[in-house]
Amino acid sequence: xxxxxxxxxxxxAWSYGAPLLAVLATILxxxxxxxxxxxxxxxxxxxxxxxxxxxxxxxxYRPQLLIKGAPLVLIxxxxxLGFKAGIWNIGAEGQYIIGALCGAGVALAMYPLNVFWxxxxxxxxxxxxxxxxxxxxxxxxxxxxxxxILVSLMLVYVAEQFLASMSLGLMKNPEGFGFxxxxxxxxxxxxxxxxxxxxxxxxxxxxxxxxxxIFAYVLxxxxxxxxxxxxxxxxPRAATFSGVSPKRLVIFCLGTSGxxxxxxxxxxxxxxxxxxxxxxxxxxxxxxxIVAFLGRLHPVGILLAGGLMALTYIGGDIAxxxxxxxxxxxxxxxxxxxxxxxxxxxFTNYRLQIGRQEAA
Amino acid sequence: MDLSAIxxxxxxxxxxxxxxxxxxxxxxxLIAEKAGVLNLGVEGMMITGAICGFATAVETGSPxxxxxxxxxxGAALSLLFAFLTQVALANQVASGLALTLFGLGxxxxxxxxxxxxxxxxxxxxxxxxxxxxxxxxxxxxxxDLVLYLGVxxxxxxxxxxxxxxxxxxxxAVGENHDAAHALGYKVVRIRTLAIMFGGACAGAxxxxxxxxRVPQWTEGMTAGVGWIALALVVFASWKPWRxxxxxYLFGGITQLQLNLQGAGVAIPVEYLAMSPYIITIVVLVxxxxxxxxxxxxLGRTFHASQ
Numbered sequence: 001x002x003x004x005x006x007x008x009x010x011x012x013a014w015s016y017g018a019p020l021l022a023v024l025a026t027i028l029x030x031x032x033x034x035x036x037x038x039x040x041x042x043x044x045x046x047x048x049x050x051x052x053x054x055x056x057x058x059x060x061y062r063p064q065l066l067i068k069g070a071p072l073v074l075i076x077x078x079x080x081l082g083f084k085a086g087i088w089n090i091g092a093e094g095q096y097i098i099g100a101l102c103g104a105g106v107a108l109a110m111y112p113l114n115v116f117w118x119x120x121x122x123x124x125x126x127x128x129x130x131x132x133x134x135x136x137x138x139x140x141x142x143x144x145x146x147x148x149i150l151v152s153l154m155l156v157y158v159a160e161q162f163l164a165s166m167s168l169g170l171m172k173n174p175e176g177f178g179f180x181x182x183x184x185x186x187x188x189x190x191x192x193x194x195x196x197x198x199x200x201x202x203x204x205x206x207x208x209x210x211x212x213x214i215f216a217y218v219l220x221x222x223x224x225x226x227x228x229x230x231x232x233x234x235x236p237r238a239a240t241f242s243g244v245s246p247k248r249l250v251i252f253c254l255g256t257s258g259x260x261x262x263x264x265x266x267x268x269x270x271x272x273x274x275x276x277x278x279x280x281x282x283x284x285x286x287x288x289x290i291v292a293f294l295g296r297l298h299p300v301g302i303l304l305a306g307g308l309m310a311l312t313y314i315g316g317d318i319a320x321x322x323x324x325x326x327x328x329x330x331x332x333x334x335x336x337x338x339x340x341x342x343x344x345x346x347f348t349n350y351r352l353q354i355g356r357q358e359a360a
Numbered sequence: 361m362d363l364s365a366i367x368x369x370x371x372x373x374x375x376x377x378x379x380x381x382x383x384x385x386x387x388x389x390l391i392a393e394k395a396g397v398l399n400l401g402v403e404g405m406m407i408t409g410a411i412c413g414f415a416t417a418v419e420t421g422s423p424x425x426x427x428x429x430x431x432x433x434g435a436a437l438s439l440l441f442a443f444l445t446q447v448a449l450a451n452q453v454a455s456g457l458a459l460t461l462f463g464l465g466x467x468x469x470x471x472x473x474x475x476x477x478x479x480x481x482x483x484x485x486x487x488x489x490x491x492x493x494x495x496x497x498x499x500x501x502x503x504d505l506v507l508y509l510g511v512x513x514x515x516x517x518x519x520x521x522x523x524x525x526x527x528x529x530x531x532a533v534g535e536n537h538d539a540a541h542a543l544g545y546k547v548v549r550i551r552t553l554a555i556m557f558g559g560a561c562a563g564a565x566x567x568x569x570x571x572x573r574v575p576q577w578t579e580g581m582t583a584g585v586g587w588i589a590l591a592l593v594v595f596a597s598w599k600p601w602r603x604x605x606x607x608y609l610f611g612g613i614t615q616l617q618l619n620l621q622g623a624g625v626a627i628p629v630e631y632l633a634m635s636p637y638i639i640t641i642v643v644l645v646x647x648x649x650x651x652x653x654x655x656x657x658l659g660r661t662f663h664a665s666q
Contacts, residue, residue, distance in 0.1 A: 004449070004663070006663065088453055090457060136641075140641070140644075140645055144645050146641075146644050146645050147591075147594065147644065149400065149453070150587060150590060150591045150594070150640070150641075150644060151641050151644060153584075153587050154584070154587065154588075154591070154637040154638075154640050154641050155637070155641070156584075157583070157584045157634065157637045158634045158637050158638060161630040161631070161633050161634040162630065162634070164630045165628055165630035165631065168630075169628070286461060289457055289461075290458075290461065293454060326468075326469055326472055327468070328465050328466075328468030328469035328472070328579075329465075329469055330465075331461075331464065331465030331468060331469075332462060332465035332466055332469060333465075334461070334465070335458060335461040335462030335463075335464075335465050335466075336462065338454070338457075338458040338461065338462075339440065339444065339458050339462060342444050342448065342450035342451070342454055342455055342458060343443070343444055343448045343450065344448075345448070345450060346447075346448040346449050346450065349449075350449065350663075
């Protein structure tokens with residue numbers, strides 16, 4: 001008889017090992033999936049994980065790694081703070097859209113004024129936009145006890161409609177020959193989130209992501225607030241006795257994650273995407289949830305997980321064009337990663353006992 | 361603007377159809393939550409059901425077989441969630457999200473070759489002379505079988521929870537899993553069955569969208585209906601009849617905003633399209649004071665330590 005026995009202390013080895021095992025298991029299961037789709041599994045896996053880093057065109061794909069990884073890390077860092085404390089913001093996709101709309105809105109309103117403070121103002125507007133959008137579930141939760149999971153998620157659909165309305169209406173490019181979508185911010189020097197070093201993919205969003213990792217690390221390990229977050233997640237009752245205000249924590253965690261998601265949206269719209277369009281959002285807000293868990297809700301882990309997830313995005317694109325692998329296969333691949341992680345994670349807190357149950 | 365273009369009789373008839381997917385999914389989730397399991401994967405199970413049902417209906421030519429396949433598909437996907445939360449003791453919120461993300465990908469993959477295909481038509485139930493009664497006939501007696509089954513399902517779930525011994529055990533597991541375990545009930549087995557029932561209902565609800573409501577297959581076509589169903593269970597304070605009421609309310613709003621779009625109201629289409637989501641939030645706020653009805657063990661992991 002096999003049973004699970006709770007460990008007195010979570011196992012550190014399993015805690016670090018689980019993400020690695022999950023990645024391995026996903027590669028195996030993914031290979032199987034690709035095989036059933038009629039592709040050579042070895043070739044497909046190599047295309048996804050090897051080609052972007054060391055393949056013939058790696059010079060082109062490596063910068064992409066930063067471009068795709070930055071928003072994922074930025075959003076996931078914010079989400080991880082809340083997830084640690086049991087506050088579930090799953091509407092980062094919406095905050096990402098609103099951040100982009102606010103930031104781009106500032107730029108489009110100022111067009112064609114070229115002043116040095118325009119980009120900083122956009123960054124501020126982007127963060128504020130995401131923050132404000134996240135404040136809706138935060139205030140509803142603290143004021144009325146409304147479930148933040150459902151409210152933040154509903155607001156994603158609202159934000160998507162809002163995005164459609166903006167790109168077809170108010171923010172539409174007046175010189176765009178009637179096509180939907182705003183002016184291209186890449187052609188507006190003061191507003192363009194250009195690469196800091198050419199052809200590296202290193203734009204301001206990447207820098208912001210790295211800074212957020214450092215801030216989150218310091219916050220969680222060195223600051224009282226970070227301690228409150230961790231205690232609330234582990235033992236909510238103990239946390240309130242020690243003087244933590246759950247409401248302020250909700251406001252802080254949702255607000256921070258909203259602001260970071262908003263920033264990610266702004267850096268994307270002003271840089272790699274360039275313009276506000278109906279299909280501007282590509283699901284970073286949801287993938288970031290996987291990144292946060294895969295990184296064990298730890299800042300450094302999230303940085304690594306963000307890189308890995310960016311790799312699957314880019315490798316997936318290559319596999320799509322070279323091997324004809326369907327785009328959805330990569331989505332499944334990413335979903336499987338979270339499944340395996342959650343399943344394997346059981347061994348962090350429990351160990352298997354094989355054999356007969358001991359007499360109590 | 362031409363409001364006279366909106367025919368109230370047709371609106372009411374369409375309301376019943378618009379409510380059915382939400383009704384099915386929410387009733388399934390109600391049972392899962394009554395057993396103490398919070399499954400946030402409803403959206404993923406719905407969309408998987410939508411494509412399983414669609415593909416089967418197209419291949420076999422029978423919409424009813426499609427619904428059966430959708431229920432099987434939804435239940436099969438929910439088994440993944442059951443494994444994660446009941447066997448691997450994973451966090452239910454995270455597992456539910458994983459299920460939704462996975463389901464969206466899986467459905468997109470399965471549905472690739474079905475984009476633009478027309479499914480076989482679902483026949484209306486023949487009520488004979490009843491269907492010819494003015495007004496009432498059009499509103500109530502010219503629908504497909506699944507719509508009526510949805511109402512029957514609510515009634516059965518209500519009776520199951522209120523009058524049967526199994527229903528009582530299910531509620532006991534949801535209220536206090538440790539006590540239920542001590543009494544000798546198989547908590548994990550009961551919860552797994554409840555999760556599968558929820559998956560089957562969500563799958564059928566998804567198929568109702570792809571086979572009857574739209575009827576067509578597009579990626580991500582459930583567009584948040586699964587999440588609205590989750591909200592609806594809270595709205596209904598975990599009571600089956602209030603799920604029915606809530607589903608008709610949301611169905612009505614969805615249908616009304618569609619009709620207003622058609623009638624060319626001065627409000628832009630996008631703002632009308634966001635209304636169901638905003639109203640969901642408003643309703644959640646209005647009813648969030650009433651939490652006393654929630655099953656006490658909802659969302660908590662059960663591990664038989666002794």
